[in-house]
Amino acid sequence: MTPEARLSAAIDLVDTILRQKRPLAHALKDWGAANRYAGSGDRNAVGNLVHDALRVKASAAWLMGAREAEVPARAVVLGMLARLRGLDVEAIAALCSGARFAPAPLEAGERAALAAADLAGAPPDVAGDYPAWLDGELAASFGGDRIAEAAALAARAPLDLRCNALKIIRPEALKALGHLAPEPTPLSPLGLRIAPNAEGRVPHVQSEPAFLKGAVEVQDEGSQLASLLAGARPGMQVLDLCAGGGGKTLALAAEMNNKGQIFATDGDARRLAPIHERLSRAGVRNAQIRTPRAGVMPLDDLAGRMDLVLVDAPCTGSGTWRRHPDAKWRIRPASLDLRRSEQRAVLDLARHHVKPGGRLVYVTCSLFDAENGAQIADFLAAHPDFAVVPPAANAAAAGLAPLAVHAEPRGLGLLLSPLRTGTDGFFVAALTRKA
Known part of the structure; x- marks a missing residue:
């Protein structure tokens, strides 16, 4: 495929994703299946164009003069070429020649917008490239730094x-x-x-x-840090309550040097499917998988016995927007409410399995206070038999003392982000059950 053809394909894909609210990965997979002539280089190039366009959808559209809610895919992609890839008007015009497989030539208004490349007067959600309704959520976490924090979430991830x-x-x-x-x-x-x-x-x-x-x-460095902050040690009895594909289970097993026992489970058996092969490849011998039956996790025998219960909670995933830029444009207020409800339920389940003197560690890959500090504050108010481990003390115990500066304002946990720590966004709170 020529560069012009790749650009046309990217515009079509962005249009499909925005109109149909489709996950980017699914749209790319279907496009590849329907266009088998495209080699791996073409698929990667088109995929990167689409990823980049969705990273900066709001600011790219604003730059092109698009102010309506449903912005044209062409405006998003062309604006991205100027904003993120640094192409000037003539370079973009050369790609939009109108020749076979190339996008239509630039209109006069498009040329003027690209020449100006001006975000002056853009509101915070446009400058930071996030949905306007999330401005309050990000302000609750970062205040006046929310634009810079969100802009870092729009960058490419290593x-x-x-x-x-x-x-x-x-x-x-x-x-x-x-x-x-x-x-x-x-x-x-x-x-x-x-x-x-x-x-x-x-x-x-x-x-x-x-x-x-x-x-x-x-494994993102932020996820690695969350696993280290959990505080697993050799000989412990550990429950990984939302194990999913097993990334943190593997990390905990290594910290435990295969000594003690990890019980790994998840409410969704399909998410657990990859864990068996991963455990075998990693040489993990101290993990027992508890597969749910009809959505119910078989954990009754573990009640009150665990030294550590890790809750890698279901969340909106806002901390992973660098890797999944389409997700931020699909999230809705109802999604946040649903995740909050799921988090309360899993915390309530987790507390029953922590032994007196044991630890409950709550982790999200979200940057929203509603899912993080506010959730822990509510839990502590309802369950006075638990207390927070001060974030500085928890970081020091894990050999990660420099992280102490990233404690959230109430001292309920550590908040990592691309801007602060160069990682994906993670929140980690450690609690102890009073003996």
């Missing part, structure tokens, strides 16, 4: 890997993957980071021998 301490140490992993130019992550002692290239692509590490042998796992 590829982060976690070294599996059961199989490798970081210096060895750096050598094994040296041809990919990894760097140590600045905060996690277990992480490697590979920066995206100029087009936003990162290598397919799943074909690397180090990955196939279980020496490294794909």
Whole structure:
């Protein structure tokens, strides 16, 4: 495919995603199946154009003069080329020649907008590229910093890997993957980071021998930090209550050096499906999978016995917008309300399994206070037998003392974000059950 054809395909895909509210990954998969002539390079290039367009949908449309709620896909993609990729008017005009498979030529108004490239007077949600109704939620978390925080969420994310301490140490992993130019992550002692290239692509590490042998796992540095802050130790009895595909289960097992027991479960058996193969590849021997039956998790025998219960709670996923930019345009107020309800339910379930003196660690990949500090405040008010571990103390105990500066204002947990820590957005609160 020519660059012009790739651009046309990206415009069509963005139009489909915005009109049908379709997940980006599904739309790209269907496009690839319907256009089998497109090689892997074409699919990657088109996918990167679509990702980038959705990262900056609001500001790109504003730049192009689009103010209505339903913005044209063409305006979003052309505005992105100027705003995010730095193309000037003539470079964009060359791609929009109107020739075979190329987008139609630029109109006079489009040329003028691209030449001005002006966001002066744009409201916070446009400057930060997020839905207007979320302005209050982000203001509750970041106040006047919300535009900068949201803008960082619109940037491209690196590829982060976690070294599996059961199989490798970081210096060895750096050598094994040296041809990919990894760097140590600045905060996690277990992480490697590979920066995206100029087009936003990162290598397919799943074909690397180090990955196939279980020496490294794909895991954002923020998720690695959350796992370390959980405080798992060898010999503990641990319940990973929302284990999903097992990313944090693997990390906890490595911290425990395969000693003690991890019980991993999830309310959705389909989400648990990948965990078995991942545990085997990583060399984890101390994990027991509790598969739900009819949505009910078989955990009665664990009540009041756990040293640590990890709740990687269902959430809106706002902290992962760098990786899933389409998600921020699909979220609705009802979605936030639903996640809040699910979080309350899982916290209520979790508390029954914490033994006196044990820990309950609550994690989200959200940046909204309603899902984070406010949720913990409500839980503590309803359950006075639990108390917060001060974030600074929890960070120090995990060997992560520098994170203490990222405590949320009430001291209920740590809030990580792309702007603050260079990670995906995560909230981590550690609670203890009074003996």
